[in-house]
Amino acid sequence: MNDLSQGSPPSPGSGTHVRVGLLGCGHVGAALAVLVAERRAEVGRRRGLDLEVTRIAVRNTAIDRDVPVADGAFTTDAAAVVCDPDVDVVVEVMGGVEPARELVSAALSAGKPVVTANKELLANHGAELYALAAASGVDLLFEAAVAGAIPIMRPLRESLAGEPIQRVMGIVNGTTNFILTRMTDDGASYADALAEAQSLGYAERDPTADVEGYDAGAKAAIMATIAFGARVVAGDVYHEGISGISVADIEFAADLKHCIKLLAVAEQTVADDGEAQIGVRVHPTLVPLDHPLASVNGSFNAVFLEGGAAGDLMLYGRGAGGRPTASAVLGDLIDAATNLRQGTASGIGVLERARIAPIDDVISAYYLNIEVDDRPGVLAAVAAVFGSHEVSIRSMEQEGMGGEARLVFITHGARERDLRATLADLRSLDAVRAVGSVLRVIGD
Numbered sequence: 001m002n003d004l005s006q007g008s009p010p011s012p013g014s015g016t017h018v019r020v021g022l023l024g025c026g027h028v029g030a031a032l033a034v035l036v037a038e039r040r041a042e043v044g045r046r047r048g049l050d051l052e053v054t055r056i057a058v059r060n061t062a063i064d065r066d067v068p069v070a071d072g073a074f075t076t077d078a079a080a081v082v083c084d085p086d087v088d089v090v091v092e093v094m095g096g097v098e099p100a101r102e103l104v105s106a107a108l109s110a111g112k113p114v115v116t117a118n119k120e121l122l123a124n125h126g127a128e129l130y131a132l133a134a135a136s137g138v139d140l141l142f143e144a145a146v147a148g149a150i151p152i153m154r155p156l157r158e159s160l161a162g163e164p165i166q167r168v169m170g171i172v173n174g175t176t177n178f179i180l181t182r183m184t185d186d187g188a189s190y191a192d193a194l195a196e197a198q199s200l201g202y203a204e205r206d207p208t209a210d211v212e213g214y215d216a217g218a219k220a221a222i223m224a225t226i227a228f229g230a231r232v233v234a235g236d237v238y239h240e241g242i243s244g245i246s247v248a249d250i251e252f253a254a255d256l257k258h259c260i261k262l263l264a265v266a267e268q269t270v271a272d273d274g275e276a277q278i279g280v281r282v283h284p285t286l287v288p289l290d291h292p293l294a295s296v297n298g299s300f301n302a303v304f305l306e307g308g309a310a311g312d313l314m315l316y317g318r319g320a321g322g323r324p325t326a327s328a329v330l331g332d333l334i335d336a337a338t339n340l341r342q343g344t345a346s347g348i349g350v351l352e353r354a355r356i357a358p359i360d361d362v363i364s365a366y367y368l369n370i371e372v373d374d375r376p377g378v379l380a381a382v383a384a385v386f387g388s389h390e391v392s393i394r395s396m397e398q399e400g401m402g403g404e405a406r407l408v409f410i411t412h413g414a415r416e417r418d419l420r421a422t423l424a425d426l427r428s429l430d431a432v433r434a435v436g437s438v439l440r441v442i443g444d
Contacts, residue, residue, distance in 0.1 A: 018337040019054040021087035023078050023103060024094030027322035028117055028144070028329065029056070030067050032091065035326050036333075037068040049337050055081045057094075082107045089336050091329060092116040101125050108132045108140060113336035113345070117144035117329055123218035123234040126225060127351055134347045139339055141332035141346075146219045147172050149324035150317040151331075152303045156226045157348055163307045165227045167267035169442070170303035171296050172219045174320045175203045175210040176242050176262040180284075181297040183250050184259055190245060202299055212241035213282035216264040223303070224266035224280045230354035232266075232280055238359045240283035249437045252369060252408055255397070258286040259294050260439065269357055279357035286367045286410075288443040360417040365394065365441040367410050370426060371433040374405035378431040382407060385429065389422045390414070410441055 020036070022029055033053045044050050053069050057078035065074070075081060082090055082103050090107040092114060094100055100121050107114050109132065116122070122129070122145055133140035143153045147170070156165075171177050175197055182193035194211065197203035209215045217237035224232040242262050253260050263285040271277045287294045292314045296302040301319025306312055318324040339345050372378050379396075386393055392412040399406040411419070419438075426432050 016048060016337075016341050017050045017052065018340070019052055019086055019088045020333065021081040021084060021090045022053050022056040023081060023090065023092045023100070025056050025058045025065055025067065025074075026093070026095075028093045028325045029091075030065060031322035031326035032093065032329050032333075033067040033069055035323065035330050039330065043334060047334060047338060049334065049341070051333065051337060055084055055087055057081045078103055079106070082112070083110070087112065088340060089113045089115065089333060091333060092118055092121075093329065094118075095120065097121055097124055101129070104129060104140075105132060108136050108138060111136050111138055113139040113141070113340050115139075115141045115329055115332040115336055117142070117325055119145040119215070119218040119222060120234075123221040126222065126233075127231045130348055130351065133345070137345055139332075139336040139345045141336055142222070143332050144325045144328035146222050147301045147303055147315075148317070148319040148321060149327050150301055150303060150315050150319060151328070152223070152315055153226060154331075155315070156223070157346070160227075160305070160307065160310065161349075163310050165268070165305060165307050167265065167306040168223050168227045168303065169263050169265040169267075169293075170223075171261050171293060171301050172264050172303065172319060173210055173213075173216045173262060174299035174301060174318075175207065176213075176216070177296065177301070178202050178299045179211070180242060180245070180250075180260055180262065183245070183247055184254075185297070187247055189247060190243065211243050213239040213262065216262060216282045217280075220264035220266050220280050220282055223264070224278055224354075225351065226348060227266060227305075228268055228278055228354070229349060229351055230278055231351045232278060232354050232356070236280055236354065236356045238281040238283070238362075240281075242284050244437070245284055246437070249439070252399070252437075253286050253367070255399075256286070256367070256395070256408070256410060257289050258367075258441070259289060260284050261287050261293060261296070263287070263293070263442070269361075269363070271355070271357065271361065275355060277355040277357040277361075279359075279362050281359065281362065284439055286439055286441040291443050293442075360415070360420075362416045363413045364416070365411050365413050365443075366391075366419055366438060367408070367441050368423070368438045369399075369406055369408045369436040371406050371436065373431045373433065375431070379407065381429060381431060382426065385425045386411070386422055388425070389418045391418055391422050406436070 179193040302316040
């Protein structure tokens with residue numbers, strides 16, 4: 001353990017002492033403990049707070065963790081940290097739903113502010129925890145749960161609280177963005193790019209949560225909840241992953257002046273009966289090369305907001321990593337400690353019941369490529385199928401000749417159900433050998 005003199009604390013009496021109980025000491029937890037010590041004097045000078053991590057719950061106290069805390073701070077009893085009367089604020093970075101939900105609930109019920117980076121917890125039980133925090137009059141802050149160091153929750157909760165937000169979409173998973181960047185820039189196969197991501201620590205041994213869109217889906221649910229003031233959970237999110245994306249798809253997209261990104265999208269639309277609904281989905285998407293999201297590469301993340309008054313906004317930065325994520329946690333910790341000292345709390349307001357748009361009702365432009373016989377009348381027959389389902393073609397190109405002929409289309413906005421019906425009829429045409437990739441497209 002490091003000496004506590006690192007980041008010399010304010011002299012006694014110069015700041016309000018705030019004792020922090022930390023649940024979890026992995027990459028983020030350890031980085032937070034170091035960052036608190038490094039910034040302790042500056043936070044004391046600027047905010048009048050003397051922050052100190054005094055208790056840390058871990059699975060195994062025998063592991064030597066190089067963090068600047070006093071001897072005896074570590075324990076395997078997480079509940080004891082939460083219940084300790086000498087802990088003022090609880091920070092939860094252990095991950096998972098249980099026992100995190102029980103511990104966070106206990107802290108809030110005891111009147112202790114909580115800061116968490118736990119996307120899975122909030123995407124499944126956020127509404128009940130937000131309500132519990134409001135009832136207890138304390139903060140539940142979670143900036144780090146969605147996009148690491150990128151400040152998106154606070155702008156949605158505060159700066160944009162009055163903004164008529166129409167859509168929030170973003171690249172919120174660094175693993176998939178790294179893989180797609182390698183496939184785009186270097187022509188790597190999906191398998192090779194995934195293996196490299198695993199070797200660099202960007203992807204887990206079992207990468208399913210990342211590459212199939214579940215991690216991004218949890219973040220999309222949280223963004224939708226805050227952006228639209230409605231209770232959206234992870235189970236409401238439609239998912240498609242990137243495991244089916246090929247180098248050929250990347251090349252076709254480039255020919256059309258697009259790139260492919262895994263996007264999390266949350267948008268407010270109007271149903272056929274005139275009522276508002278929320279569509280939340282994660283899928284690989286063709287992004288025009290002149291769109292700001294197209295330039296977000298490697299493991300970086302970005303969130304793009306479309307507002308009725310503010311217009312378009314984008315926030316960009318490191319969406320993961322121990323120290324970047326710890327930076328967002330520390331910002332929340334300072335806010336929570338300040339509010340605790342002042343006897344206030346910043347809630348998220350009333351959450352309405354969400355009406356979730358079924359994926360069949362979603363309107364999007366689409367990219368699709370079709371392997372066809374290269375003979376007269378084929379294009380007319382294919383175009384007739386599109387027209388019969390009111391799917392309008394925006395652009396079409398032919399790739400290859402003879403037995404390798406392929407038609408590549410981008411449509412105008414169409415309902416998902418109409419696009420699916422179009423695909424079914426296309427597959428029944430004698431001249432169509434196969435329908436290849438079908439991807440959604442953003443931008444005009």
